[in-house]
Amino acid sequence: MGGSAFALRVPPLNTPHDNYQSASDKRYVQVDVHHLPTAERFQWELFHSAHGDLWNILGATIRPFGLTANDVGLYLRIPEIEALDKKKSLIFLTSDPKRVLDFLGLDEDKWWKQFETQGEMFQYATKNRMFWVKEEADDVKEGDVLTNVDLGQEGGDAGKKKLKHNDRQRMAKRPIFRAWIDEFIPMLRKQGGPKEPEITREQIRDEAFYKFGVREVYEKRLKDWQLARHLEELKRDMIKGQIPPVEEIPEGPPFRSAAIRMLIDVIMGGKEFDGTIPPAARKSEEGFYDLDLVQSFITLNWRRAGELGLAHQQVRAMETMRAKEQKKRKAAEEMDRHACAAGPI
Template identity: 55%
Template sequence: MGGHAFALRNKPLFTPRMPLQIYAQILKSTLNALQQHFRHVASPIEGPGKATFGDVDILVAEPLNPDLDTTQRPTTEVAEALARVLGAVDRIWQKGNPTINLALPWPSSEVSENENPDVTEPAKKYIQVDVHMCPSTTNFTWTLFHAAHGDLWNILGTTIRPYGLTVNDHGLHLRIPEIELTNRNKSKIFLTGEPARVLSFLGLDESRWWTSFGSVNELFEYAAGCRMFRVKLEGEEEDGIGAGDVVGEVEGQEGGEKGKKKLKHNDRQRMSKRPMFRLWIDEAIPRFRAEGRYSGETVSREQVREEAFRAFGIRTEYETRLKDHQLSQHLDETWRIAIKSTVPVVDVDPQFRAASVRTLKAVILGGETFDGEVVPAAKTDENGFLDTERVREFVRDHWRKAGEIGMQQQEEKARKGMEAKAAKRTRASDDDVDEKMTESLA
């Protein structure tokens, strides 16, 4: 929430940004208090160069106190218990959100920084502490890893995304490009949620990850050390050394004004909101280009995919999901183009045409018989694919017959529906007679 959770309430609390000394003081006391009640307690490593902080983020897992166990008590009760443990004056929890926002009093020992007598500060200041309840030790470790170093994952994300890799709240994933075009979520195959394996696959030093960076430039140098990062040098394409010749389908990064134009919408939004990410695009990459650094050969998307197959054993899952997607696309196109679009529209009664299309779909895709037999056009190969030209030929030759069958089926369905309604009315009438007879005898 960035320290704004309590400012948005009907009765807002003033939670200004904290200077480093106040942040460090509250972080230490909060960690000490929570360590008495949870087996795992930590705060993600902050990004370098921060002078002020909007809130204090804490991760916890494996409660030692039953009052703080969300598996045994409603989260509202856990939020109240957390407030008591930390001495919070208010708390916020929304259903389904694993994070509980707590408002702690600003340390009373702090001397006000406002020395202007003409400006009146609010009477009370508070500090927002966000406690994230992790459901497992595995989730705790991954979240601590994923949240480290501020915008570092935003920076790495722009590097690995062209290679089909994505990191989210659960782990590292490989995307299937053919599925990605229509459904990004379904295109992702989980690789690992182990930080060490992720960093190893990206070519990044694990021991360096778990320590703070002394400066933003240190962080940028670390990010540029990813084995998939490459700077596209000036004049590359003009000299005939296109990005495709060096890294397959993946271009190097340009940064600056030209690089911004190639960013995705979400990344352009990040530039306006995340100063470190903006510096990476505006200054770091252009500097690397000017210095001629990080411009050597790297891997292609195909190489990364093959390495992921070997490292994480997901070849079968990848190929199966791709095959299922291709078959689904094929059947959809067969329905839309080979069947539906082949049945004439001009000078054909719409109701008759709808009956024809419905029958043909049931015969070709649903396995129903046509004149008592399964037609050759409905037979598939060993992978489940139809011969679309044979389907079109069948539709052209039999759409009228299919329409007649469909109309007959529709009429039969309507007749049975009317008979069912009539039978229902008869039963209702008989029930009324029985009820009246019972009342008269009583």
């Protein structure tokens, strides 16, 4: 789906005043060049760039419902992942403009026609089935930030304070988006509508599963991410975290390091511990460990793990030394054979 974009700094056409400007005073224009390798990408670029700031407005509306549109297409975000890895949370839905508009509840014919006024474009944006404005008396209680503030258009000074960083930047740089926040939304709030839609983020997700067939991809991505996090936490918090700090271990850092390595090998690597595989090393069909069993095993056996680990290290060290000595001996014998074959000088 790739594409690329770059910007060129181009001097504007000469004006009557150019001769009176110093080199440092001359102004340039920026020309953005987009390379679109397929007809599909070209069509999406036309769609996504149409009407200037309209997608900034729509993007702010659909974001709380778990949707994101960028220069590639429309995506569904996985909430469990997006707080820690936004890019990995994105599930591609479509780059077909017709399907996107249909999913948002917007009229396709009107989209491809010019809006006569800014107000007409704003009214069109309100037809998005996820759009609604907060009532003027709908004060947000402390602790309700996620359920109330992130949903619904508020506008005005109060709404500006709750905008995300990207939207605050748009407020500063994009006059149309600023008018939407500063003027149009406050006007709708005074008029009392439209009210909160009877639809949730979960319902939008389920509709996306049905219309775009992404349930399997979504669930696999979530499961893989949860398993990776589980294994990371198991190693960091359960295994390394359950062993006392170095200051509390008389044998010092080598003993603690040996215990950690041995426990990782036993619990996560399937290595036998005193001749058996402990229950703490067993995983569910999905690959998850019973953390209670793991914690109990580590608490009872970390010192024994250190002893076994040190003994194992000593055995490996001896084997390494013997292997090096054998290699040196073979090399010396090979040199002697070559010397004998060559005869006296």
